[in-house]
Amino acid sequence: MGKAPEEQELAVGSARKSNEGGRAMGLPNDTYQQETGPTFSSLKNPLPVRRFLLMKISKHRIIEKTISWLRFGFLSLTIAGFSSGGMAAEEAGEDEQLTALITGANRGLGLAFAEKFMEAGYHVIGTARKPEEATELKEAGAEIMALDVTDDKQIEALAKKLAGRKIDLLINNAGIFPKSNDRETMMKTYSVNTLGPYFLSEALIENLKLSPAPKIVNVSSQLGQLTNGQGWAGGYAFSKAALNMVTRNLHSSHRNEGMMVISIHPGHNKTDMGGDGAPLDPAHTAAKLAELVENLTPDHSGKFFLYSGQELDW
Numbered sequence: 133m134g135k136a137p138e139e140q141e142l143a144v145g146s147a148r149k150s151n152e153g154g155r156a157m158g159l160p161n162d163t164y165q166q167e168t169g170p171t172f173s174s175l176k177n178p179l180p181v182r183r184f185l186l187m188k189i190s191k192h193r194i195i196e197k198t199i200s201w202l203r204f205g206f207l208s209l210t211i212a213g214f215s216s217g218g219m220a221a222e223e224a225g226e227d228e229q230l231t232a233l234i235t236g237a238n239r240g241l242g243l244a245f246a247e248k249f250m251e252a253g254y255h256v257i258g259t260a261r262k263p264e265e266a267t268e269l270k271e272a273g274a275e276i277m278a279l280d281v282t283d284d285k286q287i288e289a290l291a292k293k294l295a296g297r298k299i300d301l302l303i304n305n306a307g308i309f310p311k312s313n314d315r316e317t318m319m320k321t322y323s324v325n326t327l328g329p330y331f332l333s334e335a336l337i338e339n340l341k342l343s344p345a346p347k348i349v350n351v352s353s354q355l356g357q358l359t360n361g362q363g364w365a366g367g368y369a370f371s372k373a374a375l376n377m378v379t380r381n382l383h384s385s386h387r388n389e390g391m392m393v394i395s396i397h398p399g400h401n402k403t404d405m406g407g408d409g410a411p412l413d414p415a416h417t418a419a420k421l422a423e424l425v426e427n428l429t430p431d432h433s434g435k436f437f438l439y440s441g442q443e444l445d446w
């Protein structure tokens with residue numbers, strides 16, 4: 133009998149061993165070109181040395197000069213070492229903390245993701261439609277920003293507020309599961325579940341590009357699967373199938389910028405959407421997702437995973 137999905141070895145963890153970085157993904161070589169310093173021949177300048185040797189000065193003067201130069205050199209190197217070390221520490225301090233932006237973080241899976249990534253040391257920006265009511269998110273210590281993912285003006289305002297700030301991880305989590313399947317409701321579902329993640333990702337692309345390893349996680353669903361799909365849930369399933377295409381599109385458009393974009397199925401969780409009878413606890417799902425995110429490499433970009441790391445068919 134096969135293992136339960138959450139017990140399966142992290143597909144990303146094992147695949148990582150064979151990953152040779154961006155080249156394996158067919159990224160242009162110049163992305164990985166090594167920086168080259170000046171060559172030895174461009175540095176050496178024998179003239180002053182020769183001139184020095186030809187100088188008719190006493191042996192004593194030479195020894196005296198050598199000692200004073202050595203002293204000066206040692207002092208300069210010490211000062212340079214201290215100052216560059218200090219600068220490196222300062223720079224590292226600024227960039228060290230990873231930042232995650234999570235949509236719909238005021239309750240359900242979004243709140244669990246926010247708590248888990250904060251626990252892992254991330255600075256979390258959690259968005260909520262009503263920030264003043266996002267008390268649990270606030271108590272958890274997240275920075276809260278207002279966002280309705282269907283509102284272009286709010287997306288634009290958020291991007292403006294965040295201009296110049298690095299985002300390492302964007303989790304497009306906000307979603308709805310409507311009860312009816314009339315045209316108007318389906319259009320709204322598509323707007324929240326599919327277009328929201330697309331427009332928000334594009335609006336924050338410059339922030340993500342500031343990260344050395346930017347990641348976008350689109351919270352999709354197995355109900356949007358075409359292969360082995362269950363074929364029910366109407367507009368919700370359509371919107372998640374389309375969200376998976378958003379993942380492919382963002383992957384293709386931004387892989388040369390080092391972006392890693394995946395879709396995940398979080399499993400059936402105890403939330404308002406998933407109901408009390410759901411088998412999974414959001415905290416457990418969030419812990420597994422954090423492992424998956426941690427182990428993500430460019431080889432995994434453009435793919436669909438179970439929250440626990442197993443790759444899924446589209």
Ligand SMILES: NC(=O)c1ccc[n+]([C@@H]2O[C@H](COP(=O)([O-])OP(=O)(O)OC[C@H]3O[C@@H](n4cnc5c(N)ncnc54)[C@H](OP(=O)(O)O)[C@@H]3O)[C@@H](O)[C@H]2O)c1
Binds near residue numbers: 260282352397399
């Ligand atoms: N739970 C499951 O079993 C399950 C299974 C598969 C996939 N998923 C997916 O996982 C994600 C999270 O689901 P969940 O179970 O945590 O759902 P949930 O408990 O119903 O929470 C949904 C979150 O999305 C937010 N949201 C809804 N419409 C929004 C909009 N227009 N703009 C911004 N935020 C909006 C909600 O904010 P408000 O509080 O303001 O409404 C809430 O924070 C969804 O994408 C869902 O499709 C869940």
